[in-house]
Amino acid sequence: MNRIHRILFALLAVGLLARTTVAQEIEPTWQSMAEHYSVPEWFQDGKIGVWFHWGISSAADENRPNDGSHYGRRMYSVVPDDYSGEMGMSETLTKWHTERYGHPSEFGYEDLIPLFTAEKWDPDALVKFVKDNGARFIMPVACHHDNFDMYDSFHPWNSVKMGPKRDTLKEWKAAASKHGLKFGVSTHLYWSPRFFANARKYQKPGTPEWTLFNMDFDPRGYATQDSWNEHWYARCWEIIEKYDPDMFNNDAPFPNEKENGGKGLGIKLFSSFINRDLEENDGTQTVVFSCKDANADRAAFTYNLERGAAGDIKPEPWMWATDLSGGWFYRATAVNRMSIPVMVGNAVDAISKNGVVMLNVALKGDGTIPEKQAAYLTAFGDFLKTSGEGIYGTRPWKTFGEGPLEMKDGRQGENRKEFSQQDIRFTTKDGVLYAFVLSRPTQDIVIKTLASGGLLESEIVDIRLLGSDEKMKWERSTDGLTITLPNELPDTLVVGFSIEQKQ
Numbered sequence: 001m002n003r004i005h006r007i008l009f010a011l012l013a014v015g016l017l018a019r020t021t022v023a024q025e026i027e028p029t030w031q032s033m034a035e036h037y038s039v040p041e042w043f044q045d046g047k048i049g050v051w052f053h054w055g056i057s058s059a060a061d062e063n064r065p066n067d068g069s070h071y072g073r074r075m076y077s078v079v080p081d082d083y084s085g086e087m088g089m090s091e092t093l094t095k096w097h098t099e100r101y102g103h104p105s106e107f108g109y110e111d112l113i114p115l116f117t118a119e120k121w122d123p124d125a126l127v128k129f130v131k132d133n134g135a136r137f138i139m140p141v142a143c144h145h146d147n148f149d150m151y152d153s154f155h156p157w158n159s160v161k162m163g164p165k166r167d168t169l170k171e172w173k174a175a176a177s178k179h180g181l182k183f184g185v186s187t188h189l190y191w192s193p194r195f196f197a198n199a200r201k202y203q204k205p206g207t208p209e210w211t212l213f214n215m216d217f218d219p220r221g222y223a224t225q226d227s228w229n230e231h232w233y234a235r236c237w238e239i240i241e242k243y244d245p246d247m248f249n250n251d252a253p254f255p256n257e258k259e260n261g262g263k264g265l266g267i268k269l270f271s272s273f274i275n276r277d278l279e280e281n282d283g284t285q286t287v288v289f290s291c292k293d294a295n296a297d298r299a300a301f302t303y304n305l306e307r308g309a310a311g312d313i314k315p316e317p318w319m320w321a322t323d324l325s326g327g328w329f330y331r332a333t334a335v336n337r338m339s340i341p342v343m344v345g346n347a348v349d350a351i352s353k354n355g356v357v358m359l360n361v362a363l364k365g366d367g368t369i370p371e372k373q374a375a376y377l378t379a380f381g382d383f384l385k386t387s388g389e390g391i392y393g394t395r396p397w398k399t400f401g402e403g404p405l406e407m408k409d410g411r412q413g414e415n416r417k418e419f420s421q422q423d424i425r426f427t428t429k430d431g432v433l434y435a436f437v438l439s440r441p442t443q444d445i446v447i448k449t450l451a452s453g454g455l456l457e458s459e460i461v462d463i464r465l466l467g468s469d470e471k472m473k474w475e476r477s478t479d480g481l482t483i484t485l486p487n488e489l490p491d492t493l494v495v496g497f498s499i500e501q502k503q
Contacts, residue, residue, distance in 0.1 A: 121367020
């Protein structure tokens with residue numbers, strides 16, 4: 001071996017050792033995750049994602065009563081034979097299911113699978129549609145609480161062997177890659193033994209259904225069962241290994257360090273997901289791990305603040321996840337109580353506070369987007385086509401904004417109130433400040449935060465209305481920045497301004 005070869009060999013060995021060290025750097029603890037987890041820029045820059053909830057219950061009669069997106073759980077509630085007395089959501093659904101399909105003992109959840117054919121599902125067209133309306137990543141559900149895998153799984157109840165007879169994750173990923181979008185997956189598997197607790201009385205040993213309904217696991221004590229926790233780990237790791245997602249969302253509990261059977265398999269899976277990525281990318285994290293654990297250190301992962309809001313700018317990037325359907329899974333009678341203008345305003349509010357937006361679309365059983373949900377996406381897309389300059393690639397400013405509408409901090413309780421033109425939100429990029437008016441203005445816009453002598457220390461040299469060539473008139477004083485109402489506003493629900501400062 002000559003000297004050059006020896007040097008190259010040494011460098012290669014050092015490189016391999018470094019990658020191995022990096023891959024083992026994160027230990028399976030929340031402390032180690034918090035010390036090393038780093039949100040990739042594609043996620044912070046992309047801002048907009050679309051979640052897809054789609055599965056067996058999507059194909060049930062679309063005019064069914066409210067099932068709380070848990071058809072498989074609620075259809076097995078205990079109901080008196082005469083259905084007398086006051087009935088809750090579960091009892092109402094069980095009664096309806098019995099009258100529509102038959103008693104759960106005769107027509108179980110598994111009997112809905114042949115109805116789930118996905119005959120019109122075109123992932124390429126769907127991904128193109130959401131991209132055209134602003135999405136930069138997608139996140140289909142790989143497995144919901146109903147224990148049915150939407151991919152080619154070692155678990156026998158899956159979409160390749162049954163229902164659509166298609167590997168939906170593989171096809172989603174191919175479409176995302178074709179259109180230049182990042183690909184995420186979401187698993188909701190962990191508490192499926194409890195999900196089907198009321199279905200157990202109808203199951204018989206030795207049948208295929210025994211596996212679907214988790215009959216080998218304790219519906220209440222599964223969290224302490226090694227067998228279940230190890231099964232959960234294997235199902236999740238298969239997704240990671242087989243589909244190599246850019247984002248992994250665990251939308252359920254997980255085996256923790258406190259339960260006797262948990263053995264920390266949750267944090268082991270999550271840290272292994274990151275370590276796998278670090279090893280493959282020379283120590284640079286390129287993937288996102290998200291979950292809804294409100295008690296864990298937010299520096300250790302990306303917090304999924306589902307149906308909630310942030311009261312102020314958060315130090316770590318977080319995800320505002322909301323549902324456009326009114327029920328997570330498709331149901332024709334579902335109503336989204338958050339209007340389209342409020343949804344757009346909420347999204348800008350989240351982004352101004354270091355958030356990333358994830359909009360859930362509930363596909364029909366045939367695989368198409370319902371018109372009502374498409375209307376939300378196209379309205380948001382119109383805004384982004386006009387004002388995306390002040391959204392993509394931006395970061396929070398010194399303060400998120402101003403205005404009378406206060407956002408409740410935390411999960412659930414997301415805002416449904418209408419914004420006013422006094423509600424202003426800020427973002428910044430490349431030295432430019434962007435101000436968004438969260439309701440179409442009808443008079444001059446006054447931004448008190450930008451008063452001379454305030455947070456914006458530099459002199460303002462120019463103001464542009466995003467999506468317009470009209471020359472803006474403005475005046476700045478110790479009372480605030482006043483922008484004269486433009487003669488014509490862009491046809492969007494939220495109006496944005498670019499504010500250039502003297503360098």
